[in-house]
Amino acid sequence: MRPAASHGDQEIIDVLTGTAGAVGIDTSGWAVLTGAGMSTDSGVPDYRGPDAVPRQPMTIQTFLSHPDQRARYWARSWVGWPRMRSAQPNAGHLGLAQLPVAGIVTQNVDGLHQAAASEMGSESPVIDLHGSLDRVICLSQGHIFDRDWVQARLSELNPDFARLVGIDPIDVETAPDGDVELEETQNFVVVDCPRCGGILKPDVVYFGDSVPPSRLQEANRICQEARGIVVLGSSLAVLSGLRFVRAAAKESKPVVIVTDGPTRGDELADYRSISRVADFVADWALRGIQGGDDRLTL
Numbered sequence: 001m002r003p004a005a006s007h008g009d010q011e012i013i014d015v016l017t018g019t020a021g022a023v024g025i026d027t028s029g030w031a032v033l034t035g036a037g038m039s040t041d042s043g044v045p046d047y048r049g050p051d052a053v054p055r056q057p058m059t060i061q062t063f064l065s066h067p068d069q070r071a072r073y074w075a076r077s078w079v080g081w082p083r084m085r086s087a088q089p090n091a092g093h094l095g096l097a098q099l100p101v102a103g104i105v106t107q108n109v110d111g112l113h114q115a116a117a118s119e120m121g122s123e124s125p126v127i128d129l130h131g132s133l134d135r136v137i138c139l140s141q142g143h144i145f146d147r148d149w150v151q152a153r154l155s156e157l158n159p160d161f162a163r164l165v166g167i168d169p170i171d172v173e174t175a176p177d178g179d180v181e182l183e184e185t186q187n188f189v190v191v192d193c194p195r196c197g198g199i200l201k202p203d204v205v206y207f208g209d210s211v212p213p214s215r216l217q218e219a220n221r222i223c224q225e226a227r228g229i230v231v232l233g234s235s236l237a238v239l240s241g242l243r244f245v246r247a248a249a250k251e252s253k254p255v256v257i258v259t260d261g262p263t264r265g266d267e268l269a270d271y272r273s274i275s276r277v278a279d280f281v282a283d284w285a286l287r288g289i290q291g292g293d294d295r296l297t298l
């Protein structure tokens with residue numbers, strides 16, 4: 001079911017850019033909370049959009065206690081990584097990186113906000129609340145490895161795997177968290193930590209796991225100091241995102257939600273748009289960048 005918009009986009013953008021009649025308000029201090037809908041235009045599927053395929057997400061408990069499930073996860077993730085790695089920021093990421101926001105708190109694990117920020121030279125902080133797929137962490141001692149290194153190691157250890165299961169790694173349907181649907185995974189050899197032998201896991205927060213306290217603190221600080229919160233492309237089904245919206249509403253700060261499907265925060269929204277994220281951000285960026293639109297490159 002499609003929710004209803006509360007205002008037209010231009011009216012909402014008037015509020016975001018401080019042109020809605022308010023005088024003396026800092027127009028730049030919005031906290032932005034993003035979700036999977038931010039990256040669908042980059043070819044990374046979401047979980048709960050209209051085209052999303054229902055699937056069982058990996059929980060941390062399953063990952064830790066079932067070696068066969070761990071092998072399955074890594075096999076699918078090994079196949080899906082080349083496509084995830086090649087995803088590029090879309091107009092939404094690039095437009096947002098040009099806006100002087102207080103900070104971006106993202107639930108995404110695809111690194112596309114960071115890619116857009118380095119392309120645009122943005123200095124707004126980006127907090128990846130749920131981690132990032134381009135890092136791998138050792139669960140014994142916290143050693144961190146580059147995902148590309150682990151990928152290469154997995155390829156060495158499983159030289160015949162792709163041929164055996166009859167797939168071409170770049171040519172498969174990638175699921176939201178970067179793994180793919182794959183049946184025969186029991187023979188896949190996983191990599192352990194080369195420094196201590198611990199279990200390796202992509203450095204992302206699984207269902208049933210919690211956000212590391214330092215990251216949560218930083219996200220809280222950004223949202224507390226912000227003048228309001230703008231949600232872009234998230235169903236807010238996950239409590240770790242919804243809590244920022246609840247906190248803003250509790251402090252009577254404006255809540256803006258731009259997402260084309262229903263969200264768990266809809267009742268808290270002061271301004272609700274059902275537009276595509278990239279379209280909305282492009283309009284916001286056109287008006288939000290001081291000095292006019294000549295500095296905007298999308």
Ligand SMILES: NC(=O)c1ccc[n+]([C@@H]2O[C@H](COP(=O)([O-])OP(=O)(O)OC[C@H]3O[C@@H](n4cnc5c(N)ncnc54)[C@H](O)[C@@H]3O)[C@@H](O)[C@H]2O)c1
Pocket residue numbers: 034035036037038039040041044045046047048049050107108109110130176177233234235236237238241258259260261262274275276277278
């Ligand atoms: N890109 C990624 O890194 C990625 C992708 C899928 C899931 N995840 C993880 O899974 C969880 C998913 O929760 P979530 O709330 O982020 O996503 P979600 O899939 O629950 O919700 C996405 C929402 O965005 C809407 N949407 C999709 N494309 C849109 C567009 N272009 N414009 C406007 N709206 C659009 C959908 O209709 C849906 O309502 C997150 O915690 C995240 O860590 C990450």
Ligand SMILES: [Zn+2]
Pocket residue numbers: 138139140141142143193194195196197198
């Ligand atoms: Zn280790």
